[in-house]
Amino acid sequence: MALMEVRDLEKTYQDEDVATRVLKGITLDISEGEFLAIMGPSGSGKSTLLHILGFLEKPSDGSYRFDDRTVDEYTEQEVARVRNKKFGFIFQSFNLLPRTTVLENVKLPLLYSGVREELWEEKAKQAIERVGLSHRLDFEPSQLSGGEKQRVAIARALVNDPQVIFADEPTGNLDSKSGELVMETIQRLHAGMGNTVILITHETYTAEYAQRIVRLYDGQVESDVKVANRRTGKAFVK
Amino acid sequence: MILKHTVRTALIGLKTNKSRSALTILGIVIGVTAIIVIVSLGEGAQSLILGQIQGLGSRVIGVVPGRIPKSPTDIVATLSASLTTRDLAALERKENVPHAEYIIPVVFGSETISYEGRTYRPTIFGGNEMMADVYDSYPERGRNVTADEVHNSAAVVILGYNVADKLAPNSDLLNQRVKIKGKNFLVIGIRAKMGSVTLINFDEMAMMPYTTAQQYVFGIRYYNRFIVRADKDENVISTVHDIQATLRQLHGITDPDKDDFSIQTQADALKTVGIVLTALTLFLAMVAAISLVVGGIGIMNIMLVSVTERTREIGLRKAIGATNRDILMQFLLEAVILTGVGGVIGILLGAGLSFAISLVIRNVFGLDWNFTFPLQAALLGIGVSSIIGLIFGLYPARTAAKKSPIEALRYE
Numbered sequence: 001m002a003l004m005e006v007r008d009l010e011k012t013y014q015d016e017d018v019a020t021r022v023l024k025g026i027t028l029d030i031s032e033g034e035f036l037a038i039m040g041p042s043g044s045g046k047s048t049l050l051h052i053l054g055f056l057e058k059p060s061d062g063s064y065r066f067d068d069r070t071v072d073e074y075t076e077q078e079v080a081r082v083r084n085k086k087f088g089f090i091f092q093s094f095n096l097l098p099r100t101t102v103l104e105n106v107k108l109p110l111l112y113s114g115v116r117e118e119l120w121e122e123k124a125k126q127a128i129e130r131v132g133l134s135h136r137l138d139f140e141p142s143q144l145s146g147g148e149k150q151r152v153a154i155a156r157a158l159v160n161d162p163q164v165i166f167a168d169e170p171t172g173n174l175d176s177k178s179g180e181l182v183m184e185t186i187q188r189l190h191a192g193m194g195n196t197v198i199l200i201t202h203e204t205y206t207a208e209y210a211q212r213i214v215r216l217y218d219g220q221v222e223s224d225v226k227v228a229n230r231r232t233g234k235a236f237v238k
Numbered sequence: 239m240i241l242k243h244t245v246r247t248a249l250i251g252l253k254t255n256k257s258r259s260a261l262t263i264l265g266i267v268i269g270v271t272a273i274i275v276i277v278s279l280g281e282g283a284q285s286l287i288l289g290q291i292q293g294l295g296s297r298v299i300g301v302v303p304g305r306i307p308k309s310p311t312d313i314v315a316t317l318s319a320s321l322t323t324r325d326l327a328a329l330e331r332k333e334n335v336p337h338a339e340y341i342i343p344v345v346f347g348s349e350t351i352s353y354e355g356r357t358y359r360p361t362i363f364g365g366n367e368m369m370a371d372v373y374d375s376y377p378e379r380g381r382n383v384t385a386d387e388v389h390n391s392a393a394v395v396i397l398g399y400n401v402a403d404k405l406a407p408n409s410d411l412l413n414q415r416v417k418i419k420g421k422n423f424l425v426i427g428i429r430a431k432m433g434s435v436t437l438i439n440f441d442e443m444a445m446m447p448y449t450t451a452q453q454y455v456f457g458i459r460y461y462n463r464f465i466v467r468a469d470k471d472e473n474v475i476s477t478v479h480d481i482q483a484t485l486r487q488l489h490g491i492t493d494p495d496k497d498d499f500s501i502q503t504q505a506d507a508l509k510t511v512g513i514v515l516t517a518l519t520l521f522l523a524m525v526a527a528i529s530l531v532v533g534g535i536g537i538m539n540i541m542l543v544s545v546t547e548r549t550r551e552i553g554l555r556k557a558i559g560a561t562n563r564d565i566l567m568q569f570l571l572e573a574v575i576l577t578g579v580g581g582v583i584g585i586l587l588g589a590g591l592s593f594a595i596s597l598v599i600r601n602v603f604g605l606d607w608n609f610t611f612p613l614q615a616a617l618l619g620i621g622v623s624s625i626i627g628l629i630f631g632l633y634p635a636r637t638a639a640k641k642s643p644i645e646a647l648r649y650e
Binding site: 051054056057076077080081083084085088089091095097098099100108109111112113117156160 | 243247250254550551553554555556557558559560561562564642643644647
């Protein structure tokens with residue numbers, strides 16, 4: 001059985017009197033441990049789909065089952081809990097807290113997790129080590145390069161050992177070299193820890209790090225293919 | 239999320255914006271400081287004045303002409319010539335007022351004194367030989383007036399410290415003659431510098447027999463007041479009644495509402511002064527409290543700016559698992575901590591300021607002023623400012639908590 005079951009999913013935004021239909025019936029299964037890329041041009045609805053899958057938004061119609069429960073069955077408390085324990089988010093614009101050290105930024109999800117405070121430091125340091133930034137613990141975001149910032153964000157997404165990692169255009173604000181390093185980090189983590197990874201991108205180059213590519217066009221699934229020649233992290237150092 | 243962590247998150251939020259946090263609480267700090275200073279000074283003034291009234295002794299009864307006006311057209315209230323020699327004689331008779339230990343008839347007013355070309359205009363206080371006793375104001379040098387001098391309208395005067403000093407800065411006035419209204423007065427005593435006692439500044443006063451003052455200085459036949467001292471504390475009330483009965487009979491008054499005199503006792507004076515001062519202090523404290531509300535609005539304003547500015551942070555926190563309640567608590571606590579800290583700073587500042595003022599009053603004005611720390615006002619100050627944080631923080635915090643994570647994350 002699939003970890004995520006999406007059936008005829010619709011999303012309509014009501015902005016004053018204008019209704020915008022962003023998703024027009026998406027059907028999709030995502031299995032545990034899969035590395036999936038969602039592609040599509042601007043306005044195709046890929047970000048909206050990711051937000052719904054990640055419990056950040058609710059669908060207007062259709063159904064979305066996660067862990068064998070439809071999204072409507074989760075209470076507000078449970079939604080927050082799933083976002084905290086089972087999901088990890090990586091955003092295009094990093095969203096690190098300014099004037100806050102790398103270590104404290106990575107600790108942030110633990111604050112809402114119910115994990116005992118004595119373990120926070122250790123868990124955060126482990127996550128930072130996994131993205132290769134142990135030498136930057138006391139740096140603040142303003143002192144880091146774009147690629148480093150995104151790897152801090154990855155560490156933050158990992159700190160609660162999530163089941164699913166959502167990455168929304170993680171390389172969108174990075175130069176190609178840093179982008180590759182970020183993608184290789186994600187790929188290596190997926191290979192090592194077996195999390196489900198859902199990646200959004202509009203670059204085929206980036207999408208080819210994944211095992212499967214779903215292309216959206218105008219709110220509908222255009223194609224859904226396995227990646228024949230996966231890009232692998234040969235440029236990855238350390 | 240555990241409260242401890244919420245508090246820490248709020249503190250970090252405040253610390254990253256130190257100068258803004260400091261400016262935000264300024265209104266609260268000023269408000270609480272003002273309340274503390276006003277209440278502390280009010281209590282200080284009250285204990286000073288009450289202490290001085292009590293210094294008169296609880297057996298002292300004052301009889302003053304006129305009555306406390308009951309309406310603007312109450313003319314008798316303004317009459318000042320209603321206490322006469324006939325009244326005095328009647329009150330002095332033992333069968334009328336059996337428990338009167340002594341009676342001091344008093345006249346007073348301002349008049350110019352001159353000595354070798356220098357002049358000064360102090361308050362002339364006319365009494366009898368007991369006046370030094372009731373006010374505990376015996377001359378430092380020289381002597382008090384005698385009963386004979388009172389009886390004979392002797393031209394003698396006791397000068398207060400400042401009066402003597404102004405008239406003859408470089409020579410001793412004791413046993414010299416000074417001129418009042420063209421008549422020579424022998425200076426029989428000079429008092430030590432004593433500052434203000436019982437609300438009367440004896441340093442600025444010249445005392446003489448009331449007979450002399452009536453005859454040679456003011457040219458009047460009536461009295462400005464009688465000071466009666468009862469022989470025992472428990473006889474004060476019966477003495478008041480005896481005085482009232484005697485004077486009403488003499489003045490032909492049957493209706494107590496038409497009295498042309500009034501009687502003041504210790505208890506009355508204490509009560510009146512206490513009520514007036516408490517009311518005044520409360521009123522001023524209320525005015526100061528308004529600044530707390532204004533401070534609260536300032537906090538709400540800044541918190542709203544802060545919430546807007548930190549929209550992305552709110553979105554992120556929600557995306558990584560913060561509940562609406564977590565966000566609400568974070569911003570509410572920031573507001574309460576801000577106002578609470580403002581309250582504490584205000585209390586410390588207010589206490590320091592009141593203490594400094596009390597030092598100035600003691601040392602510069604020579605009053606027996608005691609610094610009191612108004613504990614109740616302090617607790618109220620912290621309480622009220624925290625509640626203001628809660629009230630004015632609620633709206634911004636709710637605004638923050640209601641933000642959808644997606645919109646918050648998209649916010650530029």
